[in-house]
Amino acid sequence: MDLKELYRDVILDHNRHPRNFGTLDSAAPGGELRRAEGHNPLCGDRLTVSVLLDGDRVRDIRFEGSGCAISTASASLMTEAVKGRDRAAVRALFDRVHTLLTHHDATPDPALGKLAALSGVSEFPARVKCATLSWHTLNAALERGAATVSTE
Amino acid sequence: MAASVTPLAPARGYDAARVRRDFPILATSVNGHPLVYLDSAASSQRPLAVLRAVDDYERHSHANVHRGVHALSQAATSAYEGARERVRRFLNARATREIVFVRGTTEAINLVAQAYARPRLRPGDEILITALEHHANIVPWQMVCEQTGCSLKVAPIDRRGELICEELEKLLSPRTRLVAVAHVSNALGTVLPVKRIVEAAHARGAVVLIDGAQAVPHSRVDVTALGADFYAFSGHKVYGPTGIGVLYGREELLAAMPPWQGGGEMILTVSFEKSTYNDLPWKFEAGTPNISGAIGLGAALDYLEGLGIEAVAAHEAQLLALTTAELARIPGITLVGTAPHKAAVVSFTLAGVHAHDLGTILDAEGVAVRTGHHCAMPVMTFFGIPATARASFGCYNTEDDVARLIAAVGKAREVFG
Numbered sequence: 001m002d003l004k005e006l007y008r009d010v011i012l013d014h015n016r017h018p019r020n021f022g023t024l025d026s027a028a029p030g031g032e033l034r035r036a037e038g039h040n041p042l043c044g045d046r047l048t049v050s051v052l053l054d055g056d057r058v059r060d061i062r063f064e065g066s067g068c069a070i071s072t073a074s075a076s077l078m079t080e081a082v083k084g085r086d087r088a089a090v091r092a093l094f095d096r097v098h099t100l101l102t103h104h105d106a107t108p109d110p111a112l113g114k115l116a117a118l119s120g121v122s123e124f125p126a127r128v129k130c131a132t133l134s135w136h137t138l139n140a141a142l143e144r145g146a147a148t149v150s151t152e
Numbered sequence: 153m154a155a156s157v158t159p160l161a162p163a164r165g166y167d168a169a170r171v172r173r174d175f176p177i178l179a180t181s182v183n184g185h186p187l188v189y190l191d192s193a194a195s196s197q198r199p200l201a202v203l204r205a206v207d208d209y210e211r212h213s214h215a216n217v218h219r220g221v222h223a224l225s226q227a228a229t230s231a232y233e234g235a236r237e238r239v240r241r242f243l244n245a246r247a248t249r250e251i252v253f254v255r256g257t258t259e260a261i262n263l264v265a266q267a268y269a270r271p272r273l274r275p276g277d278e279i280l281i282t283a284l285e286h287h288a289n290i291v292p293w294q295m296v297c298e299q300t301g302c303s304l305k306v307a308p309i310d311r312r313g314e315l316i317c318e319e320l321e322k323l324l325s326p327r328t329r330l331v332a333v334a335h336v337s338n339a340l341g342t343v344l345p346v347k348r349i350v351e352a353a354h355a356r357g358a359v360v361l362i363d364g365a366q367a368v369p370h371s372r373v374d375v376t377a378l379g380a381d382f383y384a385f386s387g388h389k390v391y392g393p394t395g396i397g398v399l400y401g402r403e404e405l406l407a408a409m410p411p412w413q414g415g416g417e418m419i420l421t422v423s424f425e426k427s428t429y430n431d432l433p434w435k436f437e438a439g440t441p442n443i444s445g446a447i448g449l450g451a452a453l454d455y456l457e458g459l460g461i462e463a464v465a466a467h468e469a470q471l472l473a474l475t476t477a478e479l480a481r482i483p484g485i486t487l488v489g490t491a492p493h494k495a496a497v498v499s500f501t502l503a504g505v506h507a508h509d510l511g512t513i514l515d516a517e518g519v520a521v522r523t524g525h526h527c528a529m530p531v532m533t534f535f536g537i538p539a540t541a542r543a544s545f546g547c548y549n550t551e552d553d554v555a556r557l558i559a560a561v562g563k564a565r566e567v568f569g
Contacts, residue, residue, distance in 0.1 A: 003516050007509075007567050016504075043508045043524055044538030066538060068506035069568070124512060 005120035006127070007069065010077075015069035020079035022062045024050040031059055036144070038065075038137030040129055045071045049137045056086045063134060070118075070127050075134030077115050087142055094135045101128050166467045168550045171459065174199040175548050185518025188556045193338055193366060193497055193544030194522050195388045198452070202392060205451035206444045216440055218417065232443050235450030236433070239398050242453045243383065244374040249432035250406065252399040253446050257365040258288040260384035260399035261332070263436060264361055265292035267412040268382075268405065269330055275301030278327045280358070282320065282344070283309045283534060284337040287527045289363045293332060302329070309534065313340035313489035321352050328358040335367035339526040339542065340489025341472075341497030343367075350379045359405065365389050369546065370468060370495045372461050375400050387445060391547070392452035396445030399436070406432050413438040456547070464547045468496045471545045471554055478558045484565065488540050499526070499540040502561065505568045507539035513567055514541070517560035 024033055032053040039046050047065030051058055061083055063075045078097075082090045096109045101121045108116035121131045172178050175197045180187045189197060209231060215224035217232045236248045245251055254260045269279065279293045283306050297304050305328070307320035315333075324331070331353040336343050346362055353360045361382040364373055368385040375383045380400070387396040401409075411418050411429055415438035420428045429435045456464065475498045479485045484503035502510055511523030522542045525532045532538060543557055 003513060003563075003567055006512070012568065043506075044532065045508075046538075068508035070509070127508075127512060130508065 002120070002123070006124055008117045008120065010114060010117035011069060011073040011120075014073035014076040018063075018072055018076040020062050020076065020083075021064055023048065023064055024052050024060060024062050034141040036137050036141035038133045038140070040067075040071070040133050043068060043130070045130060045133055047071070047075055047134060047137060049075070049134060049141050051138065051141050053142075056088075058082050058085055058090065061138075063137075067133070068127075068130050070121060070130040071133050074118060074131040077117070078134050078138065081113060081115055082138065090138070090142065094139065097135060098132065101131050166459075166463045168467060168548060172548045172550070174201065174455075176200060176203075178548060182518040182520070183516050185556075188519040188553045190543040190545065190549065190553060190557060191520045191522050192369070192546035192549075193389070193542065195394070196369060196391050196546045197548065198391055198393065198448070199455050201455045202448045202451045206393060206448040209444050209447045214443070217443055218434070228443055231447050231450075232441065235446040238450040238453055242373075242457070243398075243400055244376050245400050246376060247403060250400055250403050252401065252406070252433040252436045253441055254384075254397045254399050254436075255395055255442070256386040256388070256397035257363055257384045258292075258386075258397075260382075260397055261288055261361065261363065262292045263399055263412050264382050264384075264401070265296045267409040267436070268359070269293070269296045269302075270299055271410060273300040273302040273329055276327060277302040277329045278305050278325065279303070280305045280307060280320070280323055280328050280331045280353075282307045282315050282333050284313065284315065284340060284342060284344075284528065284531055285332070285334055286338050286363065286365070287529070288365075289332050289334060289361075290530070293330075306530075309342075309531075312491045313337065313342050313531075314491040314493075315342065315344050317345055317348060320349065324352055324356045324358065326356065328353070328356060330361065331358050332361040333363065335362050335364045335373070336370065336495045336497075337489070337528075337531070338366045338497070339528040339531045339540070340491065340499055341366075341494040341544075342489060342491040343371075343493040343495050346380070347378055354379065366495065366497070369456070370461075370465050381405055387449040387452065390449075390452055391455055392449035393442075393445045396442045396449050398449075403432065406436070409436075411435050411438065415439045417441070459547055465495075467547070468545045468549070471549055471551070472496060472498065474551060475543060475545075475554050475557065478554060479561070482558070482561060482565070485561070488535055488537065496545040497542060498544070499542045501537055501540055502564060505564050507541045509568070510541045510561070510564050513564040514557070514560045517556070517563055519557055519560045521557070 034051045037048050045067035050062045052060040061079045121127050177197050213227040215228045217229040236251050239251050240248045305323050308316050335346050350360045359381040362380045364383050364385040369390045381402050383400040388394040418430050418435050418438040420430050486501045488499040507523040524539050
């Protein structure tokens with residue numbers, strides 16, 4: 001177990017300075033605001049994802065809440081990665097992230113970009129739920145509009 | 153960092169290095185490091201004496217209890233009932249009729265909730281607990297409130313994590329039917345003034361249940377001297393097996409309670425018209441009990457008494473003082489739970505490092521601590537934090553374990569720069 005594999009500089013940076021942190025208050029004309037809450041009762045992580053949809057496309061996204069470094073950095077990286085993508089592309093990206101997090105020695109898919117920094121999580125099975133919380137929450141916002149999801 | 157740990161004089165005559173050799177699991181390596189086990193408040197490890205007692209029973213004496221005239225059934229019955237007598241002596245209860253074997257503290261509290269409180273309490277009646285209870289001493293009472301229409305009152309704690317006893321006494325009223333309190337807080341380590349609480353509650357006619365899960369491994373408990381009406385603890389936190397625990401109940405209370413589960417063992421006669429119930433304590437032990445668990449628990453209590461509970465407690469108090477002092481010197485550490493009277497638990501947070509990350513880093517260094525809300529979410533809410541890391545001690549921990557913990561916390565600070 002190599003801690004440096006888990007806590008890479010990219011992860012520590014996004015934990016300390018999360019991108020797109022906050023909330024989206026009102027929809028721009030033509031946009032549809034969606035919001036969902038995610039909760040991991042085991043460790044108390046809790047976050048809210050707000051998405052502004054332009055038709056099928058994520059025009060803007062924010063997250064807020066409190067969590068461990070893995071869940072915060074994963075949420076931050078996710079917001080950067082999904083902006084501008086349509087729902088199908090977001091879903092495909094989540095699949096890739098999930099494979100990365102759960103498969104030992106998976107070679108990061110080049111399509112993952114910066115998200116590849118999460119590859120160390122696969123060595124720490126207890127932390128997979130931290131990394132997927134934001135993605136499940138985004139999914140809930142995209143699929144059902146508003147909901148609370150739990151990773152337990 | 154490790155070198156900064158100043159050794160204290162060892163507790164007189166207590167040889168923790170020798171005690172460690174009784175626990176085979178402590179020789180395990182975790183992530184390339186010798187295991188440092190600081191999670192005994194979640195579950196303690198078992199000494200060879202317990203492993204052997206269970207193994208010996210399984211190999212030579214197993215059969216169902218109270219059911220056969222054959223030799224094995226008699227051997228099993230005698231070992232099982234012998235364990236009950238062992239528990240009775242340990243708690244200084246008056247009679248084995250007052251010792252009910254259950255799965256653990258949680259089941260013991262649920263038994264009292266459903267068989268004592270539920271049939272008696274009415275709308276307007278009150279159950280009084282404290283703000284530092286484990287979920288197991290909150291949720292069963294909330295269920296009784298829903299079932300009966302009675303209400304739950306909560307006595308507050310202060311910023312040190314200490315029960316404000318005067319406030320608890322103010323909340324005691326003629327409506328208070330039951331007071332349920334921890335003896336020692338699992339999340340904070342606070343020792344509660346249970347004798348004072350029992351006296352105050354009895355003065356107002358309320359019955360008292362004490363959740364002793366975190367107290368029994370660290371202090372001598374005398375239920376008769378305490379005057380407790382119910383006292384609950386778990387085997388696996390006192391060096392015994394999982395799945396076995398004890399409910400002590402005053403005989404007159406237990407006798408007046410209906411059974412809470414029906415089945416074999418708890419009956420005297422069964423017909424389709426009516427069944428009659430068994431005597432205490434078997435009335436509350438429906439079905440084949442955890443025989444090997446009870447035997448293991450008996451062996452665990454023998455083991456602990458052999459070490460001397462007072463000697464173990466003195467040793468743990470030294471480790472607690474050492475850990476508290478060493479952690480307090482680390483920048484960014486906040487101790488959560490600083491009551492003057494504590495037992496074997498240090499909860500803390502490290503600024504800029506979430507407890508979950510801290511737990512992972514400590515684990516990578518071979519140091520096992522609990523991280524999270526410790527099944528005491530209201531305690532976390534009170535302190536305005538999502539979680540803490542908690543180091544907890546047992547008879548086998550040493551100053552070297554403390555040094556390794558302190559070094560691993562240093563590592564976490566290094567990783568998070």
